Amino acid sequence: MSIKLDNVSYTYMQGTPYQKTAIREITLEIQQREFVGVIGHTGSGKSTLIQHLNGLLQPTLGEVLVDGVNLHTKSAESKSARRKVGMVFQYPEQQLFEETVFDDIAFGPRNLKLDADTVEARVRRAMDFVGLDFDAFSRRSPFRLSGGQMRRVAIAGVIALEPTYLVLDEPSAGLDPRGRDEIFGQILNLYHTSNITVILVSHNMEDIARMANRLLVMHDGIISLDGRPETIFGGSIDRLRAAGVDVPSVTTLLRKLKTAGLPVLGEALTPELATEEILAAMGGKYSA
Ligand SMILES: Nc1ncnc2c1ncn2[C@@H]1O[C@H](COP(=O)(O)OP(=O)(O)OP(=O)(O)O)[C@@H](O)[C@H]1O
Numbered sequence: 329m330s331i332k333l334d335n336v337s338y339t340y341m342q343g344t345p346y347q348k349t350a351i352r353e354i355t356l357e358i359q360q361r362e363f364v365g366v367i368g369h370t371g372s373g374k375s376t377l378i379q380h381l382n383g384l385l386q387p388t389l390g391e392v393l394v395d396g397v398n399l400h401t402k403s404a405e406s407k408s409a410r411r412k413v414g415m416v417f418q419y420p421e422q423q424l425f426e427e428t429v430f431d432d433i434a435f436g437p438r439n440l441k442l443d444a445d446t447v448e449a450r451v452r453r454a455m456d457f458v459g460l461d462f463d464a465f466s467r468r469s470p471f472r473l474s475g476g477q478m479r480r481v482a483i484a485g486v487i488a489l490e491p492t493y494l495v496l497d498e499p500s501a502g503l504d505p506r507g508r509d510e511i512f513g514q515i516l517n518l519y520h521t522s523n524i525t526v527i528l529v530s531h532n533m534e535d536i537a538r539m540a541n542r543l544l545v546m547h548d549g550i551i552s553l554d555g556r557p558e559t560i561f562g563g564s565i566d567r568l569r570a571a572g573v574d575v576p577s578v579t580t581l582l583r584k585l586k587t588a589g590l591p592v593l594g595e596a597l598t599p600e601l602a603t604e605e606i607l608a609a610m611g612g613k614y615s616a
Pocket of ligand 1: 340341348349350369370371372373374375376377527
């Protein structure tokens with residue numbers, strides 16, 4: 329079970345003077361249950377890449393397979409393979425349109441012609457995942473909610489489709505630190521308590537380093553690095569800089585301490601793990 333890209337290239341406005349190849353010859357396999365972070369400079373091709381994962385963009389060259397099925401045939405198999413991939417776009421709240429939160433989240437499941445009880449069960453479960461109380465919110469208008477709440481409704485609408493793979497493009501964009509922590513906490517909770525695979529595009533290295541177990545670094549339309557976050561952030565800074573990617577600040581701190589002679593491993597990517605490393609390097613004299 330996987331999403332597989334086989335030699336995929338995509339060119340916008342092909343055949344015009346404005347044509348632009350946004351991703352080139354990408355071969356990639358994402359296995360079920362991975363949590364993949366996609367990072368890279370502006371315009372490196374992240375959004376173009378992820379829009380191939382649910383068949384929204386059709387490769388100019390190459391093919392995309394979900395659980396072994398090519399997304400771009402006219403077969404029913406192809407359609408159901410595309411449905412396995414849920415997509416949360418940037419600023420997804422702009423796509424809310426129903427009169428109540430319930431109807432908005434129920435829109436997808438109803439389209440699948442599920443019976444009313446199943447639809448309600450899915451809406452309840454999705455609202456639970458994004459931390460919205462069913463009784464308090466389901467009858468409210470989505471347009472009278474805060475920005476963070478509207479975004480959660482939009483994400484719940486995708487979760488209610490019960491995708492096998494969940495792709496999120498900058499889900500925390502424009503939220504304050506609290507809203508950002510909440511959204512990421514809910515995504516992590518969903519990942520840990522269901523069988524879902526997550527593919528997350530983010531500019532926030534600290535968050536992505538904390539959550540992902542695999543990182544793809546995009547640079548000028550190709551995947552320039554692919555590996556464990558610890559390996560990538562612990563590796564050559566020059567390669568990351570060339571790809572326009574920051575290193576989490578705790579990694580920079582640990583590198584500096586290591587250079588100064590403190591015997592830290594330098595692998596931690598979160599403040600909590602960095603604290604443990606530093607305290608251990610100090611000979612266990614202090615505790616957190
Ligand atoms: N609809 C389009 N028409 C023409 N060119 C496009 C279109 N969408 C994207 N591009 C170009 O393709 C390249 C890759 O864009 P893409 O949006 O995939 O990058 P990105 O890494 O997601 O960027 P960002 O971090 O800014 O969202 C860029 O050079 C961009 O200008």
